[in-house]
Amino acid sequence: MSEIIRVEDLVKYFPVERSFIERLLTRERKWVHAVDGISFTIRKGEIFTIAGETGCGKTTTGRLILRLIDPTSGRIFFDNIEITKLRGSQLRPLRRRIQPIFQDPYASLNPRMKIGDAVKHPLEIHGIAEGKEAKEIALDMLAKVGLVPPERFYNTYPRDLSGGQRQRVAIARAMILKPEFIVADEPVSMIDVSLKASILKLMLQFKEELGLTYLFITHELAVAKYISDRIAIMYLGKIVELGPARNILTEPKHPYTKALLAAVPVPNPERRGRGIPIRGEVPPSPIEIPEGCRFNPRCPYADEICKKEEPKLQEVSPGHLAACHFVEEIS
Amino acid sequence: MVLMEIQNLKTYYFLPDYVIKAVDGVSMKIEEGEIIGLVGESGSGKSTLGLSILKLVPPPGRIVDGHIFFEGLDLATLGEEEIEKIRGAKISMVFQDPLTSLDPLMRVGDQLVETILAHRNVSKEEAVEMAKEYLEMVGIPRDRFYDYPHQFSGGMRQRAMIAMAVSTQPKLLIADEPTTALDVIVQAQIMRLFEKLRDELNLSIILITHDISVAMEIADKIGVMYAGQLVEFASSYEIYKNPLHPYTKGLMEAVPNIELEDMKLNYIPGNPPDLFNLPSGCRFHPRCSRAMEACKSREAKETWVDNHMVRCLLYE
Numbered sequence: 001m002s003e004i005i006r007v008e009d010l011v012k013y014f015p016v017e018r019s020f021i022e023r024l025l026t027r028e029r030k031w032v033h034a035v036d037g038i039s040f041t042i043r044k045g046e047i048f049t050i051a052g053e054t055g056c057g058k059t060t061t062g063r064l065i066l067r068l069i070d071p072t073s074g075r076i077f078f079d080n081i082e083i084t085k086l087r088g089s090q091l092r093p094l095r096r097r098i099q100p101i102f103q104d105p106y107a108s109l110n111p112r113m114k115i116g117d118a119v120k121h122p123l124e125i126h127g128i129a130e131g132k133e134a135k136e137i138a139l140d141m142l143a144k145v146g147l148v149p150p151e152r153f154y155n156t157y158p159r160d161l162s163g164g165q166r167q168r169v170a171i172a173r174a175m176i177l178k179p180e181f182i183v184a185d186e187p188v189s190m191i192d193v194s195l196k197a198s199i200l201k202l203m204l205q206f207k208e209e210l211g212l213t214y215l216f217i218t219h220e221l222a223v224a225k226y227i228s229d230r231i232a233i234m235y236l237g238k239i240v241e242l243g244p245a246r247n248i249l250t251e252p253k254h255p256y257t258k259a260l261l262a263a264v265p266v267p268n269p270e271r272r273g274r275g276i277p278i279r280g281e282v283p284p285s286p287i288e289i290p291e292g293c294r295f296n297p298r299c300p301y302a303d304e305i306c307k308k309e310e311p312k313l314q315e316v317s318p319g320h321l322a323a324c325h326f327v328e329e330i331s
Numbered sequence: 332m333v334l335m336e337i338q339n340l341k342t343y344y345f346l347p348d349y350v351i352k353a354v355d356g357v358s359m360k361i362e363e364g365e366i367i368g369l370v371g372e373s374g375s376g377k378s379t380l381g382l383s384i385l386k387l388v389p390p391p392g393r394i395v396d397g398h399i400f401f402e403g404l405d406l407a408t409l410g411e412e413e414i415e416k417i418r419g420a421k422i423s424m425v426f427q428d429p430l431t432s433l434d435p436l437m438r439v440g441d442q443l444v445e446t447i448l449a450h451r452n453v454s455k456e457e458a459v460e461m462a463k464e465y466l467e468m469v470g471i472p473r474d475r476f477y478d479y480p481h482q483f484s485g486g487m488r489q490r491a492m493i494a495m496a497v498s499t500q501p502k503l504l505i506a507d508e509p510t511t512a513l514d515v516i517v518q519a520q521i522m523r524l525f526e527k528l529r530d531e532l533n534l535s536i537i538l539i540t541h542d543i544s545v546a547m548e549i550a551d552k553i554g555v556m557y558a559g560q561l562v563e564f565a566s567s568y569e570i571y572k573n574p575l576h577p578y579t580k581g582l583m584e585a586v587p588n589i590e591l592e593d594m595k596l597n598y599i600p601g602n603p604p605d606l607f608n609l610p611s612g613c614r615f616h617p618r619c620s621r622a623m624e625a626c627k628s629r630e631a632k633e634t635w636v637d638n639h640m641v642r643c644l645l646y647e
Binding site for chain 2: 053054162163164165192193194195196197198200201219220221222223225226249259260261262263264265266267268269270271272276278282
């Protein structure tokens with residue numbers, strides 16, 4: 001299968017804000033190592049999920065690929081073209097082919113813009129259609145995302161809609177340009193559970209219709225399970241495990257993935273009392289990254305080598321990679 | 332032993348143009364040492380129910396009917412002065428965001444000492460020692476007593492809030508979305524902490540959550556709320572094995588389960604109703620796959636079937 005996205009040794013550091021006094025007293029500038037050297041490819045037509053906890057770098061990775069922020073180093077390829085260095089108007093054709101869907105549809109929709117205007121706006125910006133034609137396309141799209149009758153929704157404002165309906169508007173706006181690749185950052189995290197599946201199904205429906213590829217970013221592994229082809233688990237800016245969704249979820253190899261999976265609440269009271277194989281409760285700060293393996297201070301299997309040497313991602317079975325010195329011993 | 336009995340509780344918000352019936356006739360019994368999971372989606376009234384117990388409902392909301400019997404008192408009718416003796420003392424509450432409840436300018440330990448001194452008849456030295464013990468009980472090392480809230484992680488702040496909440500020796504702890512802002516590993520650890528506190532202190536806990544999976548992890552009983560009403564109330568095992576109300580069934584089929592092989596995920600059509608513009612009859616009928624003609628006009632009464640309280644005409 002051909003690739004649509006290739007990321008090579010991508011790094012993003014953010015400077016830590018210092019007070020005036022701190023600036024006078026210290027020469028050293030501190031950095032948040034949000035993304036700290038990750039490489040992966042996304043294949044055409046797949047749903048590639050990045051999962052992890054707060055601060056693991058998953059959202060920054062999405063923003064880098066969307067080219068909303070510049071990387072510190074590393075390279076990003078879209079459809080075999082390097083997009084890392086593109087700026088300003090050079091990015092315009094890209095914006096048409098790559099679209100984002102964010103977590104909070106209320107924050108990503110202009111509260112003073114009518115739903116219909118918001119949905120047809122991209123058509124006008126990219127000079128694809130305007131006036132009556134743009135309106136027709138927007139109405140079709142509203143109907144397609146389940147906002148029926150579309151004429152009624154066309155003239156409403158975001159505040160008149162429920163969270164689920166607003167996310168449908170955000171999806172309509174993302175899909176109206178018929179993109180090839182979508183970065184969806186926690187698209188169902190704020191959606192009530194009775195409606196989550198309806199939004200996921202809508203995303204899958206567009207995938208079929210447009211032959212889309214998704215980068216799906218989530219902290220909910222149970223949700224990731226339902227739609228992912230492959231999953232990458234991030235911890236403190238690094239990918240610690242990557243592979244087919246089934247392998248990651250049923251035969252996790254990295255100790256962190258094991259702990260993360262054990263902690264996912266299960267709606268079955270017969271499954272209570274599972275142990276969570278991890279020490280401490282919080283990842284160290286992404287400013288002071290631990291030496292060696294970054295998971296070693298919390299890892300129940302950590303040994304001397306883990307404090308000195310950072311493990312590399314290595315293949316444990318075809319297409320399944322894990323970064324752990326003891327990957328053979330613990331599985 | 333029954334610790335609290337809520338009878339036909341109604342809490343409404345009176346807005347200029349309409350009335351929001353956030354809690355509309357809820358009845359429930361809470362036993363000593365029992366963990367109740369109160370589950371519902373946004374706008375189901377679960378948080379208002381929690382606030383009603385302590386009479387913390389912000390205006391223009393107020394309790395308009397019903398009773399909350401607790402230790403021979405009816406909390407629903409108590410005045411502000413009397414409820415203050417219960418609040419934080421016999422019944423404590425923790426919220427989603429511990430930062431808004433902790434004073435950022437005061438050491439965590441001192442805040443705990445202040446709480447203990449306000450509620451218990453001990454000396455300052457004893458209170459300091461007790462504070463350190465409570466920190467340990469919730470999994471915070473004693474030497475973090477001198478830290479400020481900003482030096483704590485989100486999970487530790489929530490643990491500190493829980494320490495404060497139990498330091499007054501309450502009978503009941505109301506936890507409103509206590510782990511919603513936390514990562515999944517911390518969430519699991521806090522749930523284990525709630526279990527431990529229940530076991531060690533014989534504490535009753537009402538865990539208010541949007542996530543039925545979280546409730547299934549620790550609750551003895553689960554109450555499912557929909558549009559201001561309790562539509563089903565039964566043991567967690569019963570709710571898991573044999574949900575009766577069509578809404579509960581729909582919810583159980585919609586909740587992602589990481590352990591299931593079968594990759595089906597369903598949803599409930601439509602949207603939850605606006606609480607100021609409720610459907611006629613059963614509030615769930617516009618979304619219900621088993622709705623009958625009668626459901627459009629008649630509201631179901633609370634009915635007991637196989638140890639479930641269920642509010643649905645299918646069972647009347």
